[in-house]
Amino acid sequence: MANDLYVSSTGGLARVRELDIVANNLANADTAGFKRDRAVFESDFESALRTVKDRLTGGVPGRVFVRSAEASVDFSQGPIAETGDPLSVAIQGRGFFEVLAPEGVRYTRAGSFVINTDGLLSTPDGYPVVGDGGPVAVGDRPVEIRANGQVIDDAGEVLGAIGLVDFADSSTLEKVGRTLFRARNEESRLGIENPRLVPKSIEGSNVNPARELGAMTILQRSFDIVMQTMRAADRNTEQLIREVSQ
Numbered sequence: 001m002a003n004d005l006y007v008s009s010t011g012g013l014a015r016v017r018e019l020d021i022v023a024n025n026l027a028n029a030d031t032a033g034f035k036r037d038r039a040v041f042e043s044d045f046e047s048a049l050r051t052v053k054d055r056l057t058g059g060v061p062g063r064v065f066v067r068s069a070e071a072s073v074d075f076s077q078g079p080i081a082e083t084g085d086p087l088s089v090a091i092q093g094r095g096f097f098e099v100l101a102p103e104g105v106r107y108t109r110a111g112s113f114v115i116n117t118d119g120l121l122s123t124p125d126g127y128p129v130v131g132d133g134g135p136v137a138v139g140d141r142p143v144e145i146r147a148n149g150q151v152i153d154d155a156g157e158v159l160g161a162i163g164l165v166d167f168a169d170s171s172t173l174e175k176v177g178r179t180l181f182r183a184r185n186e187e188s189r190l191g192i193e194n195p196r197l198v199p200k201s202i203e204g205s206n207v208n209p210a211r212e213l214g215a216m217t218i219l220q221r222s223f224d225i226v227m228q229t230m231r232a233a234d235r236n237t238e239q240l241i242r243e244v245s246q
Contacts, residue, residue: 014039015222021071022216025207033078033110033179034205036212037071073181075170078109078206080198086144087113087121090203092196095164098130099123101180105130107165110179112202113145121151121160129162136160149195164192 018039028034080090089111091097096107099122106127113129116122121129121136121143128135131151137160141153149162167173172185183189 015219019216019219022212022219026209026212026216028178029205029207029209029212031110031178031205032112032202033108034207035076035078035109035175035179036074036205036207037175038074040072071175072171073173073175074206076206077203079204080201081204082201083112084200085112086142086200087115088200088202089113089145089149089162090198090201091164092198095166095192095195096181097162098165099127099180100130100135101125101127103176104182106176106180106182107173108179108181109203111197115140115143121162131160131162133160136162145197145199147197147199149197162195162197164195164197166190166192 021037021039025036028036077093080092091109091111096109097111099106099108108123110123112124113121114124115138116126116128118128119137119139121131121138123129136151138151138153141159143151143153143159145151145162149164151159151161153159166189167183168188168190169185172183172188173181174184176182
């Protein structure tokens with residue numbers, strides 16, 4: 001493939017990938033605890049090493065193209081909104097709730113909890129929330145979550161306390177679904193002694209719809225330019241073939 005077509009095609013694929021990421025961000029603009037993704041692309045340079053006579057080194061191609069890498073998660077704080085729900089709690093600052101999914105331990109910022117069929121404080125999907133001594137058993141009693149993470153019933157009895165964890169390197173967290181994360185390296189896991197929680201509130205998505213729409217418009221225009229470049233390169237190649245074949 002000619003260099004101009006190669007560069008254009010990889011650039012077009014990169015734009016398609018980024019458009020998918022922006023579209024997913026927009027789709028989750030109202031999802032509590034959602035963290036937006038950012039596209040990360042690398043310039044992959046197949047170096048054109050030259051000899052002292054300014055000739056390409058044998059066996060070393062010379063091409064520059066875009067290589068798509070994994071999406072990077074933006075862990076910035078989302079807006080906190082009051083819900084009035086005693087089972088809702090938002091994290092102010094750093095940290096994650098720890099929950100027990102069927103596949104193992106997962107982490108989330110979405111603090112809209114319920115009582116599952118086993119009487120445990122859990123996510124809406126039924127994953128138990130991990131407290132100081134394991135899952136917090138609530139039963140069928142009315143409870144609320146305090147700013148210090150304590151879960152108390154209507155008689156004032158402390159049934160457990162929600163703990164928060166953090167990670168020295170947040171890049172080790174891999175998004176699983178919309179609001180859950182899996183730790184690729186549990187060794188970077190840290191405990192938070194004094195969690196900063198906001199009772200009867202939830203943290204909203206950190207997606208800015210206006211910014212994402214602006215990014216989508218720019219990406220669509222960029223993709224159109226890439227396609228025009230590819231068509232022009234194709235026409236040039238076709239013209240060259242015709243001239244050579246004459």
